[in-house]
Amino acid sequence: MLGSFSQFFLDLYESNPKWNFIYFYDPKQADRVLEGLWTTLELSVVCVIFSVVIGVAGAWLQTLPNRLVRMVVQGYIQFFRNTPPLIQLMFFYFALGQFTPTYSPDGWLEIPIISNVGWAIISLSFFAGAFNVEIFRAGIEAIPESTKEASESLGFSRLQTYRYIVLPLAFRVSLPALNNNLVNLVKTTTQALVIAVPELLYQMVSIYNDYSTSMNACMLLLFVVYIVLVGILVFGMQRWERAMNIPGYGS
Amino acid sequence: MKVIIKSFLLGSLVSLFTLGSVVSAAQCTNDVWNKVMKRGKVVVGVKADYKPWGYRSTSGELIGMEIDMAKDVAAAMNVDLELVPVQSSNRMQFLEQGKIDMMIATMSDRVDRRKIVGITQPNYYTSGTNIMSPKALGLSSWEDLRGKPVCGKQGAFYNKIVADRYGAKIIAFTGNAEAKQALRDKKCIAWVYDDSSIMSDLSSGEFDDFEMPLASEDDNPWGLAVPLAEKDCIFGHFMSGITYNMHQSGRLIELEQKHGIQSTNYLVIQKYRNKDWLEGK
Numbered sequence: 001m002l003g004s005f006s007q008f009f010l011d012l013y014e015s016n017p018k019w020n021f022i023y024f025y026d027p028k029q030a031d032r033v034l035e036g037l038w039t040t041l042e043l044s045v046v047c048v049i050f051s052v053v054i055g056v057a058g059a060w061l062q063t064l065p066n067r068l069v070r071m072v073v074q075g076y077i078q079f080f081r082n083t084p085p086l087i088q089l090m091f092f093y094f095a096l097g098q099f100t101p102t103y104s105p106d107g108w109l110e111i112p113i114i115s116n117v118g119w120a121i122i123s124l125s126f127f128a129g130a131f132n133v134e135i136f137r138a139g140i141e142a143i144p145e146s147t148k149e150a151s152e153s154l155g156f157s158r159l160q161t162y163r164y165i166v167l168p169l170a171f172r173v174s175l176p177a178l179n180n181n182l183v184n185l186v187k188t189t190t191q192a193l194v195i196a197v198p199e200l201l202y203q204m205v206s207i208y209n210d211y212s213t214s215m216n217a218c219m220l221l222l223f224v225v226y227i228v229l230v231g232i233l234v235f236g237m238q239r240w241e242r243a244m245n246i247p248g249y250g251s
Numbered sequence: 252m253k254v255i256i257k258s259f260l261l262g263s264l265v266s267l268f269t270l271g272s273v274v275s276a277a278q279c280t281n282d283v284w285n286k287v288m289k290r291g292k293v294v295v296g297v298k299a300d301y302k303p304w305g306y307r308s309t310s311g312e313l314i315g316m317e318i319d320m321a322k323d324v325a326a327a328m329n330v331d332l333e334l335v336p337v338q339s340s341n342r343m344q345f346l347e348q349g350k351i352d353m354m355i356a357t358m359s360d361r362v363d364r365r366k367i368v369g370i371t372q373p374n375y376y377t378s379g380t381n382i383m384s385p386k387a388l389g390l391s392s393w394e395d396l397r398g399k400p401v402c403g404k405q406g407a408f409y410n411k412i413v414a415d416r417y418g419a420k421i422i423a424f425t426g427n428a429e430a431k432q433a434l435r436d437k438k439c440i441a442w443v444y445d446d447s448s449i450m451s452d453l454s455s456g457e458f459d460d461f462e463m464p465l466a467s468e469d470d471n472p473w474g475l476a477v478p479l480a481e482k483d484c485i486f487g488h489f490m491s492g493i494t495y496n497m498h499q500s501g502r503l504i505e506l507e508q509k510h511g512i513q514s515t516n517y518l519v520i521q522k523y524r525n526k527d528w529l530e531g532k
Contacts, residue, residue, distance in 0.1 A: 090429075202405075212343055213367065
């Protein structure tokens with residue numbers, strides 16, 4: 001069964017040399033695709049989680065009365081939101097990477113403690129996190145002042161008010177915008193290619209460079225994988241949105 | 252009325268098919284060649300980051316051995332020359348899509364690539380695979396790379412060979428500069444690339460602590476390319492002819508010397524092989 005499957009794509013390549021679905025009949029290339037897919041998934045999941053945490057924490061810090069803290073958060077947002085993620089990746093990996101501690105397995109190599117995958121996670125999480133802070137801030141500002149006053153009068157502290165009253169409501173307001181930003185984040189992980197993170201795009205580019213006839217097939221696979229990947233994310237987010245829906249609140 | 256529309260549609264469909272078969276039956280349309288002649292300009296894809304074959308001078312102008320070759324080609328065709336910088340990972344697509352008319356872009360001549368673009372004979376140059384590594388490491392054999400991080404460039408065919416044959420962990424960057432920076436930052440023990448390019452880097456004085464310690468492997472001739480459909484037509488035959496003449500007249504050796512490239516045995520052999528029997532008589 002599997003034999004005829006790969007045979008079909010071998011035959012297709014014979015008759016149409018521009019449609020070389022090499023990953024369907026060469027196990028070595030299939031492994032590269034799977035490795036890349038795994039790295040992309042890893043990168044996406046970790047960055048989504050970190051960026052949401054950064055967003056929640058940053059939005060809370062912005063509600064504090066301390067001006068210095070708010071200014072630092074604002075500075076962070078401006079820095080990460082206003083620079084292209086591609087440049088951030090290169091800057092972090094090549095420029096900042098020189099100042100991180102290293103270890104040497106052989107006396108010459110200086111392997112930085114933060115690998116290229118590490119820098120990709122840091123850079124992409126902070127990039128998407130900066131947008132998330134703004135998204136959550138918008139949600140928080142949508143909570144009426146009177147609600148906060150009511151919780152204060154019930155004896156909730158500032159943190160408790162944020163944790164139990166403001167955040168749950170703000171989160172619901174923010175979900176559609178968050179959804180958008182996370183979709184963007186998953187797509188932006190492909191840019192980690194520039195610091196040689198072996199994610200899906202890196203592997204596919206490598207494959208079609210090794211086998212130039214497979215370019216169309218590689219592009220097609222990338223397209224399909226990202227449609228499916230982002231589709232799953234959007235589906236999950238929408239389910240979540242519905243599950244968190246409070247009747248009578250919001251839309 | 253309906254019948255008229257139907258027959259019209261059928262007729263146009265039939266004519267579409269017959270038109271298609273007529274086009275494929277004709278061997279040489281010489282579309283690109285005619286286009287070049289008509290507009291009086293040939294667009295050649297060259298490298299902009301591959302010293303000294305194709306790179307930018309301090310004033311930003313594209314110069315190098317391949318650019319000189321492109322100038323010779325344009326002069327022989329009596330048309331203007333437009334240079335378009337290409338990268339290893341997009342050069343064949345640029346040619347396929349007609350963004351460039353032809354390319355002279357340090358491309359190794361491989362079986363797979365001949366299915367995509369029209370690589371003409373004879374090959375105009377050759378290079379092997381080697382590494383640039385720090386003298387301090389004293390690498391002496393390809394086996395020393397096993398399991399170690401080795402920097403490479405995306406688009407080079409030998410990345411895969413070095414990974415498969417010697418178990419090196421290739422970290423492939425999008426550009427040469429990034430990869431060499433990673434080597435300087437000690438993120439990898441070597442930079443795997445064309446021996447000819449490494450040699451010119453070493454002679455530039457910027458890599459005094461580095462060396463090219465191994466015997467070159469997988470010597471692979473370079474090919475210039477025209478659109479695949481015109482390989483056996485005017486364009487392809489013309490490029491074959493001019494390349495042959497450049498071998499025979501010693502023009503390629505002359506250009507090699509002009510650009511300070513360490514002389515390659517390949518060019519000497521080609522010149523000898525294509526020697527004019529009446530030369531010196």
